[in-house]
Structures are given as structure tokens and as C-alpha cells.
Amino acid sequence: MKYSITVIAAIAALLLTQGCSSVLKSGETSSQENTTTQIDRDGRSNNNHGGHSNEQMHHNGHANNHQSDRSIITEAKLTAPKNIVPNQSVPLVINIQDSQRKSVTKFDTFQEKLMHLIVVSDDLKIFDHLHPNYKGNGRFEVNANFPEPNIYTIFSDYKPSGENERVNLMKLTVPGSTPVPQDLAKYSNTKILPDTKINLNFSQPNLKVGQEVTLKFDLKEAANNQPIKDLKPYLGEKGHLVIIKSSSPLTVSDYIHAHALKNSPDGQVQFVTSFPQSGTYKLWMQFNRNGKVNTADFWVNVQ
Structure with a gap:
């Protein structure tokens, strides 16, 4: 063809x-x-x-x-x-x-x-x-x-x-009929995948422009809510995080590529970052369980 x-x-x-x-x-x-x-x-x-x-x-x-x-x-x-x-x-x-x-x-x-x-x-x-x-x-x-x-x-x-x-x-x-954009106003800090429950917590109550913040992802067994113990490295780290600001059009300055902290506790993946502008951001945290890469997405609002 x-x-x-x-x-x-x-x-x-x-x-x-x-x-x-x-x-x-x-x-x-x-x-x-x-x-x-x-x-x-x-x-x-x-x-x-x-x-x-x-x-x-x-x-x-x-x-x-x-x-x-x-x-x-x-x-x-x-x-x-x-x-x-x-x-x-x-x-x-x-x-x-x-x-x-x-x-x-x-x-x-x-x-x-x-x-x-x-x-x-x-x-x-x-x-x-x-x-x-x-x-x-x-x-x-x-x-x-x-x-x-x-x-x-x-x-x-x-x-x-x-x-x-x-x-x-x-x-x-x-090309084709583009779906109507989804409502962005959903800021749940919990994501449930088939075998993993992920909770997102922050080192400070509110996310503010330019302030360093630690993003803490707690990973637990979906069945019994116990911390997972089979987390494997992904791309050489405990997890991988991409953050993109919701804007039109998207630009390079909307893209954040963060690296996981080496000393994150068991069952937890932590990242340190800061947000350059106020607005709505989407986070995709990826992690490896038994050779399968999982992706958990979250919306956050930065003041």
C-alpha cells in the first residue's frame, strides 16, 4: 500500500x-x-x-x-x-x-x-x-x-x-469528527486500576506557581488496600511521570518530565517538581508491576 x-x-x-x-x-x-x-x-x-x-x-x-x-x-x-x-x-x-x-x-x-x-x-x-x-x-x-x-x-x-x-x-x-472535549473539572486524587489503587498526595495543601512540591503516589493492592510489594523498575527508576498543562495550542513550555526520587518508601513513588504557570495540568504516572507497565492519570489545579 x-x-x-x-x-x-x-x-x-x-x-x-x-x-x-x-x-x-x-x-x-x-x-x-x-x-x-x-x-x-x-x-x-x-x-x-x-x-x-x-x-x-x-x-x-x-x-x-x-x-x-x-x-x-x-x-x-x-x-x-x-x-x-x-x-x-x-x-x-x-x-x-x-x-x-x-x-x-x-x-x-x-x-x-x-x-x-x-x-x-x-x-x-x-x-x-x-x-x-x-x-x-x-x-x-x-x-x-x-x-x-x-x-x-x-x-x-x-x-x-x-x-x-x-x-x-x-x-x-x-481527520474525522473530533469528540467533544471532556469536562476537566474532575480532580479526584484516587485512581483504581484492575489490580492497583493509586492515591496522590502533595507535600503542601495547595499547588502554587513556582513552588517546589513533592508528589507522592501511594500504590496499594486493589483487593485488600495493602501496600504493593512487587513494584519493579521502569526506565531505570521506580516510576515515570509526565505532566502537561491544559492549553490551546500546546507548547513545549507546557511539558514537564519528572524523575522519581530514589529513596521513595516501599509501595510509594515520589517526584519533586514545580509548576511554571497557573492553570490545569494532567499527570500521567507510569509504573511496572511484574513486567506490565501501568498508567494512572490525574488532574491537578495550580494557583
């Missing part, structure tokens, strides 16, 4: 300032088929906790390692079929290039992968976390599934060798 190809180019320019922080600019391009790519970027900062990976997240959630002022300019180009059918496997190709359109060929592993691809519908109803396969010469490939007609935002999170993490934002449209 032959596909017409729509090429969506997402250009990410990362300019390092002195020390550990970086400043990003914004830009917008549009594809041939009315699929747009918009990239809004803000600063990143580092806070190293004694060599552990339990990093404190600021701004867009990335805590960078101490680097020199040297940095390359990178871009990510997404290639996907023109006409995407819901609930069918869709091949995606992502090419990482420098400002001269030459392939970036070397990448560092972080959280056990060379690239993390976060796919969300713009109403945040749908979430997927993928790990594209690296084929060499800057080319990553992965198959994705888009459950329903919608506008999807794709965050590609990768780390060129010796550089800080980069996040590119790409847009992809699945």
Missing part, C-alpha cells in the same frame, strides 16, 4: 547561557496539508541532588547536567502518512538534524532510551509513551496508534551526545 507522505518539520534551537541553564526561542512552520508545527520554548535549569537522578524540575521540567557553553542547534523532522486512519498502526519517522540540515548521528541514553516520544491529543484525553528505534544517521522509527480523530501533539525528548536534553514539538492531525 502506498502512502502520500506529509513531512512536518519541527525546528528546535537551544542556546546555552552561562553555567547550567539554557534559553530557547520560538517559531512556527506549517506543513503541506494544514498540519502545523508550533514550538514555544522557555528556560531550563539544573539542580543536582548529590549525584542522584532525583532531580528537581523547573520550567519545562528538565534538569540538565552541568555542561560547557558549547551547544549545537538541532531540528527534528517528522514524516508520517498523509491520511491517517484511527486505530491503525501508523509508521512515524523522526530525523534529527543540525542547523545545516546534516544528520545528528550520536545520542546519549537517558532513562534507558535514546528517545522518549510522548503523544497526546490536544484535549489531553489520549496519552501514549513510545520509544522509537534508532536506525542510524539521525533516523528514528516507531509505529504509533491514534485511537480517534483529533489533533495530536508529539513531544520528542532526546539528548545529542554531550549535550543537554532537547524537546521538539510536532503536530499531527487525524
Whole structure:
């Protein structure tokens, strides 16, 4: 079967300032088929906790390692079929290039992968976390599934060798009648999966802009409400957390990628982060029980 190809180019320019922080600019391009790519970027900062990976997240959630002022300019180009059918496997190709359109060929592993691809519908109803396969010469490939007609935002999170993490934002449209957005006003702190009950608690009563907060996820057996004892590492940590602010359109500054604290008690996964803006955020916490990755989602409000 032959596909017409729509090429969506997402250009990410990362300019390092002195020390550990970086400043990003914004830009917008549009594809041939009315699929747009918009990239809004803000600063990143580092806070190293004694060599552990339990990093404190600021701004867009990335805590960078101490680097020199040297940095390359990178871009990510997404290639996907023109006409995407819901609930069918869709091949995606992502090419990482420098400002001269030459392939970036070397990448560092972080959280056990060379690239993390976060796919969300713009109403945040749908979430997927993928790990594209690296084929060499800057080319990553992965198959994705888009459950329903919608506008999807794709965050590609990768780390060129010796550089800080980069996040590119790409847009992809699945044609058809888009469902009416769900009501966001549901802030339950409890999520019940088939075999696990997850309670979310905070280190402070109210979430406020710019304030460091510890997010505590208590995991218990759904059957007897006892703390689970079979939690296994996922991506090298006790859990994985993606946070995205509800906004239109979604931008890179709406994306937070947090890391689990190493010293979380048994049956609990903790993350330290901060929220850069007021508003409604959705959290997806992922954890591994007996080789199965589970995802628990929560809405939170930040004042």
C-alpha cells in the first residue's frame, strides 16, 4: 500500500547561557496539508541532588547536567502518512538534524532510551509513551496508534551526545469528527486500576506557581488496600511521570518530565517538581508491576 507522505518539520534551537541553564526561542512552520508545527520554548535549569537522578524540575521540567557553553542547534523532522486512519498502526519517522540540515548521528541514553516520544491529543484525553528505534544517521522509527480523530501533539525528548536534553514539538492531525472535549473539572486524587489503587498526595495543601512540591503516589493492592510489594523498575527508576498543562495550542513550555526520587518508601513513588504557570495540568504516572507497565492519570489545579 502506498502512502502520500506529509513531512512536518519541527525546528528546535537551544542556546546555552552561562553555567547550567539554557534559553530557547520560538517559531512556527506549517506543513503541506494544514498540519502545523508550533514550538514555544522557555528556560531550563539544573539542580543536582548529590549525584542522584532525583532531580528537581523547573520550567519545562528538565534538569540538565552541568555542561560547557558549547551547544549545537538541532531540528527534528517528522514524516508520517498523509491520511491517517484511527486505530491503525501508523509508521512515524523522526530525523534529527543540525542547523545545516546534516544528520545528528550520536545520542546519549537517558532513562534507558535514546528517545522518549510522548503523544497526546490536544484535549489531553489520549496519552501514549513510545520509544522509537534508532536506525542510524539521525533516523528514528516507531509505529504509533491514534485511537480517534483529533489533533495530536508529539513531544520528542532526546539528548545529542554531550549535550543537554532537547524537546521538539510536532503536530499531527487525524481527520474525522473530533469528540467533544471532556469536562476537566474532575480532580479526584484516587485512581483504581484492575489490580492497583493509586492515591496522590502533595507535600503542601495547595499547588502554587513556582513552588517546589513533592508528589507522592501511594500504590496499594486493589483487593485488600495493602501496600504493593512487587513494584519493579521502569526506565531505570521506580516510576515515570509526565505532566502537561491544559492549553490551546500546546507548547513545549507546557511539558514537564519528572524523575522519581530514589529513596521513595516501599509501595510509594515520589517526584519533586514545580509548576511554571497557573492553570490545569494532567499527570500521567507510569509504573511496572511484574513486567506490565501501568498508567494512572490525574488532574491537578495550580494557583
